[in-house]
Amino acid sequence: MTGVPAGAGGKTGDEIGEGAGRAEVKTPERIARNAAAADAIAARAAIARKATSRRLYLSSISLYLSLDLS
Numbered sequence: 001m002t003g004v005p006a007g008a009g010g011k012t013g014d015e016i017g018e019g020a021g022r023a024e025v026k027t028p029e030r031i032a033r034n035a036a037a038a039d040a041i042a043a044r045a046a047i048a049r050k051a052t053s054r055r056l057y058l059s060s061i062s063l064y065l066s067l068d069l070s
Contacts, residue, residue, distance in 0.1 A: 026034075
């Protein structure tokens with residue numbers, strides 16, 4: 001014991017900080033889960049971009065048709 005007071009759960013400050021700074025071990029399952037999540041996010045972003053592009057295209061056609069060209 002180094003004299004660091006105990007915190008919640010009766011652990012000393014040294015025991016609480018033992019894991020600090022240690023690299024997190026990533027299992028193959030976790031890597032696969034993260035990759036699947038990243039793919040899902042990318043797919044949703046692509047759908048959103050396509051929808052935005054379609055809305056802009058339709059609104060520009062609507063604006064063009066509403067112009068009085070006479």
